[in-house]
Amino acid sequence: MKALYKSGAQPGFELVDRPEPEPGPGEVKIKVMTTGICGTDLHIQSWDSWAQSTINAPLIPGHEFYGEVVETGDGVHNTKVGDRVSGEGHIVCGMCRNCRAGRRQLCIHTVSVGVQRDGAFAEYVVIPETNAWIQDERITPALGAIFDPLGNAVHTALKFPVTGEDVLITGAGPIGLMAAAVVRHVGARFIVITDVSEPRLELAQSMGVDLPINVARTKIRDAQQSMGMAEGFDIGLEMSGHPTALPEMIANMNHGGRIAMLGLPASSIDIDWATVVTHMLTLQGIYGREMYETWYAMSAMLQSSDWLHDAISSVITDQLPAGDWEKGFEAARNGVGGKVVLDWTQL
Known part of the structure; x- marks a missing residue:
């Protein structure tokens, strides 16, 4: 598969061929359609002090995404092939005090997609089924790609x-x-x-x-x-x-x-x-999203208000083929527009 890849501890990304990930138990494999570019991705690309202290390259970055489930691992019960999903990028342990008390957004062992494990700047990504949020048909691929930052908001x-x-x-x-x-x-x-x-x-x-x-x-x-x-x-x-x-x-x-x-x-x-x-x-x-109350709230608000649906969609000011990722990162870095989305169906 094609993927943006950081091969080592240095600035920049490369668009290269990488092996397709395979889902393990409880995981789903998603064919990525769209990805949003986040400030975190800009830090990883520039390899600043934060990235140097946080990232263990090699890595496929990217944590804002929307796509279609194409394969499920053993033990997946509620998500099926063909579902269109966005992804919650924080993967929690399920066993620390906060997780067991239902406060998963406060997990002290959180692993982030595209930061501590391979992410979605690729044609395929694998995440736990619990992190896949099934979207309804009113959510466009571009809008679905920004549910992660919308959740922050x-x-x-x-x-x-x-x-x-x-x-x-x-x-x-x-x-x-x-x-x-x-x-x-x-x-x-x-x-x-x-x-x-x-x-x-x-x-x-x-x-x-x-x-x-x-x-x-x-x-x-x-x-x-x-x-x-x-x-x-x-x-x-x-x-x-x-x-x-x-x-x-x-x-x-x-x-x-x-x-x-x-x-x-x-x-x-x-x-x-x-x-x-x-x-x-x-x-x-505030860090990230409440799991999963924030997801229910934003989905319900977008379903109930055409105005809000259109307003949030209008924040996406740049949509480019994933093959033009360098232009997309430049647009995201200049800080004058809105959200930048890459289309992985166009390479």
């Missing part, structure tokens, strides 16, 4: 109740944009999103955002006043990881405000802990 957006609340989102990348659409769908009052990319801020308006802010030119507090908000934001969703985003968010939260943090900081952040304490703020880290 839904997990973050729904961590705290947002109905009737004023929400500040820092970072209008693909996950921030999807989170904006989700909190609009569930009934937030005012939604403000920040970034420095004008194309992304323009796209945010179609996500139901009331006010996109270019923070290179406008302060959040000034925008807040322009909307007639007498108090600070009730809910903050920090999606950027930028070192200035969280301190600015904290400074603009209402007393008792709650912040969900998905963005991974690349450096240390100086936080005004006195404000956190005296304003009684809650900071909650």
